[in-house]
Amino acid sequence: MTPKDERDLAQAVADAKGPLWVQGGGTRASGRTPQGEVLSVAGLTGITLYEPGALTMVAQAGTPLAEIEAALEAEGQMLPFEPYSLGGVTGVSGDTTIGGVFATNASGARRVQVGAARDLLLGVRFVDGRGEVLRNGGRVMKNVTGYDLVKLLAGSRGALGVLTEVAFKVLPKPExxxxxxxxxxxxxxxxxxxxxxxxxxxxxxxxxxxxxxxxxxxxxxxxxxxxxxxxxxxxxxxxxxxxxxxxxxxxxxxxxxxxxxALSAFSQTVRGPGGATWFVSVKPGDAPALMARIAGAHDCLYDYDWAGGRIRIHAMADQRALHDALRAEVAAIGGHATLIHAPSDLADAVPLTQPEPAPLAALSERLRAQFDPRGILNPGVMG
CATH class of the missing domain: 3.30.70.2190 (Alpha-Beta Plaits)
Structure with a gap:
């Protein structure tokens, strides 16, 4: 299904009889086999508001990232958090969408200075699991509207609602x-x-x-x-x-x-797309010892971002053993490992994210029940 506007999308969700697999351009797919009917927001496109002087932009969720960046480039501005791309390591072709960027909280090296994608997100419109259209936040940084659903939706990977429009802050490009x-x-x-x-x-x-x-x-x-x-x-x-x-x-x-x-180092080193990629968040001081243990026991490539706070790991073989080792090692030091992309035999078999402590898992389950009581939006992606 590829609805052309928010109303059609809301109706599609309301009428759904089973699971829906939400995606934008499909470039940030985890590798999991879609569970249910694919619901694409690629038809919801267009920049609806751009005020360079106010450093704000509003766009439909299916707007290609390339279109966003071209409009910003023309005004000497940029997305401050420089979202990463997975095309080089996944081999998935298509247009990355601005909705997909915020749905995955895709943040690059500049996060150490300006914050993550969610920190630049000002407002959202989205459709919940009932098919209801909700709005939260606004178009300015100082906006108080009660519950901060903006931060909640960022990084939720479509499991709490389907983003239809996003408002976000931009910054001037450096000289x-x-x-x-x-x-x-x-x-x-x-x-x-x-x-x-x-x-x-x-x-x-x-x-x-x-x-x-x-x-x-x-x-x-x-x-x-x-x-x-x-x-x-x-x-x-x-x-x-x-x-x-x-x-x-x-x-x-x-x-x-x-x-x-673009994660080019991984794709160029292994001479083409494939394999599995993880992002691991730990305290920077713990990162070298962690990777000494992991790389000493498993054949993998890795680099450090965010001054060592994020490790990006890629492996072509021994993927399940590496995944299990990462989860155990990271849990022991209070970190978090996310399987960003993998072949379907691995992505279908394991949780994509680090298991949450029981109190937090219970809270997450209650949130999902509130936003998606039928459990039809991207089932299994967030738990």
């Missing part, structure tokens, strides 16, 4: 981009260097590390953005600050950050 590159660091040294950079006064907007295997030699990148003179000054001072970790090199290319958004 200049610079970065300091350190090479040859161990994972533990890289996390220490990234922590030092994030604790500095130089307003770092990206901190990533790729160990050997992803790059020819371990490479750590610290990004600085802003006015040209300021970027020049801050990158030089940041290089000086990090000199105890080695001789840093200053660069200005945006290519490493574009490649990071």
């Amino acid at each position: 200049a981009v610079g970065h300091v590159t350190l090479t040859g660091l161990t994972d533990a040294e890289a996390v220490q260097a990234m922590a030092a950079a994030m604790g500095s006064p130089f307003d770092v907007s990206g901190a990533v590390h790729a160990p050997a295997g992803i790059e020819e030699e371990p490479t750590t990148l610290l990004r600085v953005e802003g006015f040209a003179d300021s970027v020049t000054y801050r990158t030089e001072r940041l290089r000086d600050l990090l000199s105890r970790f080695g001789a840093g090199q200053i660069g200005t290319s945006v290519e490493p950050w574009q490649a990071g958004r």
Whole structure:
């Protein structure tokens, strides 16, 4: 089903006799076999409001991300949280939609500076599991409307409601981009260097590390953005600050950050799409020891984002054993592992997200019962 407007979508949900598999462009699919009839929001397209001076945009959920970014580019603006793409590792073709970006809370390297996708989401319209159209939030940052359903819907992957329209904040594109590159660091040294950079006064907007295997030699990148003179000054001072970790090199290319958004290192290293990909959130200080254990026992590629707070892991083989090991290891240190994409034999067989503690799981179940009492929206995706 591909409804053309919100009313048709609401009617489709209200009339549903069984499960509905909600998707936008299909590019962020987990790999699970669709359970029930596919309900696509790809027909709900168009930018309905854009006020560059107010740094706000409103768009239908099925609007392609490329259309959003083209409109912003024309005004010298951008999506601050630089959403990542999965096409390179999944092999799934299609148009990523803005609804899919917010439904998965797809946040990139700049999260360390501006926050996640959900932090830039101002308002939503959505259809709940009864087929009722609901609205929450607004078009400005200071908007108090009671329950913050905006944050609840972001990252819910269609399990609480089908997004039909999103309002979000945008920011001006920086005049200049610079970065300091350190090479040859161990994972533990890289996390220490990234922590030092994030604790500095130089307003770092990206901190990533790729160990050997992803790059020819371990490479750590610290990004600085802003006015040209300021970027020049801050990158030089940041290089000086990090000199105890080695001789840093200053660069200005945006290519490493574009490649990071596309997870290009995984697809290029394994020479094509396939395999399974996990995102693991942990305390940065726990990340090196965790990956020493995981990578020592399983054949996988990985890199660090968010100054070590997120680890991106990719494996072509031994996927079920790696999945089970990750869940156990991450649970022991209070982290969270999410299976982003996998072949259907794995994605159909395991929970996509880390099991919740019993009190939180009970709360989540009550929320789903309120928003989707029939349990028809993307069953199993969030639990």
